Amino acid sequence: SLSDRLTATFKNLRGKGRLTEADVDATVREIRRALLDADVAVPVVREFTGRVRERALGAEVSAALNPGQQIVKIVNEELVEILGGETRRIRLAKTGPTIIMLAGLQGAGKTTLAGKLSRYLKAQGHSPMLVACDLQRPNAVTQLQVVGQRAGVPVFAPHPGATSTELDHPAGDPVAVARAGVEEARRTLHDVVIVDTAGRTGVDAEMMEQARQIRRAIVPNEVLFVVDAMIGQDAVNTAMAFDEGVNFTGIVLSKLDGDARGGAALSVSSVTGKPVMFASTGEGLDDFELFHPDRMASRILDLGDVLTLIEQAEKSWDKDEAARMAKKFADQEDFTLDDFLAQMQQIRNMGSMKKMLMMMPGAQNIRQQLEQFDEREIDRVEAIVRSMTPHERVAPKIINGSRRARIARGSGVHVSEVNGLLERFAQAQKMMKKMAAGGGMPGMPGMPG
Ligand code: GDP
Ligand code: MG
Structure with a gap:
């Protein structure tokens, strides 16, 4: 599918930070093939890819997207625009039928x-x-x-x-x-x-x-x-x-x-x-x-709902937060419960986690597990962390039995849930340290399930 082919193309593009003519041409070639596969008329394909190429070459570099995603975004915008932009309703007569x-x-x-x-x-x-x-x-x-x-x-x-x-x-x-x-x-x-x-x-x-x-x-x-x-x-x-x-x-x-x-x-x-x-x-x-022009655009391109994911990644991309985290890892500072909570909140900013996962290509296979995923889990984590004192959040080692009981009472959960969260946090902390040492980007540690 186009998704697979583009993913392969994007691999070469990733991290270059700039759209070169060769990058653009490689991606546009895949788009052209996808449009012809979708039976778009040849002259339309020619005109369309020409316009996409021009726009992609002149595009500003995006912080949230890699160059391949950026081209897909341009393609999508052009498709939606041609298909009519917003869904148009019937124009009703002002008088008479x-x-x-x-x-x-x-x-x-x-x-x-x-x-x-x-x-x-x-x-x-x-x-x-x-x-x-x-x-x-x-x-x-x-x-x-x-x-x-x-x-x-x-x-x-x-x-x-x-x-x-x-x-x-x-x-x-x-x-x-x-x-x-x-x-x-x-x-x-x-x-x-x-x-x-x-x-x-x-x-x-x-x-x-x-x-x-x-x-x-x-x-x-x-x-x-x-x-x-x-x-x-x-x-x-x-x-x-x-x-x-x-x-x-x-x-x-x-x-x-x-x-x-x-x-x-x-x-x-x-x-x-x-x-x-x-x-x-x-x-x-x-x-x-x-x-819906936007849905049709992704059907024509056979991209699953990758486009929606691109959009959400862009929307919720918090540059400052990313920079702060990067600096923290560079400084080898400790990953605290506040950071843990901040990550949870970023996940929430990306919209409903479940909905997002559902949109991933191949989600059909894991739909049942996704249905069972309990989003309230994030709410509980947030409540628990908020019931901790600032000192407890940076030094969770001091959270003994009586503190755990107090936090549980304060957040309205059972003590076993506080214990579970602290365990998951410890794992996440270990993982973050490992990533910092390896220089990799932080993932989403601490996610339940
Ligand atoms: P008309 O000649 O333009 O009036 O076309 P009709 O409305 O008579 O439809 C022609 C044939 O296409 C009929 O057998 C319809 O049942 C069928 N048809 C119309 N719309 C659809 C559709 O959206 N999907 C499918 N599968 N068949 C359709
Ligand atoms: Mg008829």
């Missing part, structure tokens, strides 16, 4: 999405209505009616045998149906109208003209381009055609439940500059989620 039009190739997942989207909006207190404008395929209207029934929302559709002169339910003419559907929603006080449209297996001038006319007729608040995540290299041409044809406002990535790593998301948003808003992850009504 919010009109959402769906566009995309046949089989992309528009009709399925209509159901998911209406279920989602209904759960948020809206009252959606569906409009069946796919009059191309014989069963398309029935399919939407089934979808609407499942989602519990009404479907506006031309009834069989009706003609386009019956304005009420104009059959045959999708533009008239769209217009009448929106009118019907307005009259019946539905606050959202979702307009399903026809697609073709390939981009087709007639279909695009029809979609364009529907758009012009109903003036939607959102035009969502639904694209199959498995589409791969074709994504760019399809997206450009639809963007030119209907000038869509957002992207929905469907069939993300398959093997696709989602490279299409990057290709489509990169060439159109439009944000991905939703992801469809199955055939069921509830297989639907808001699209």
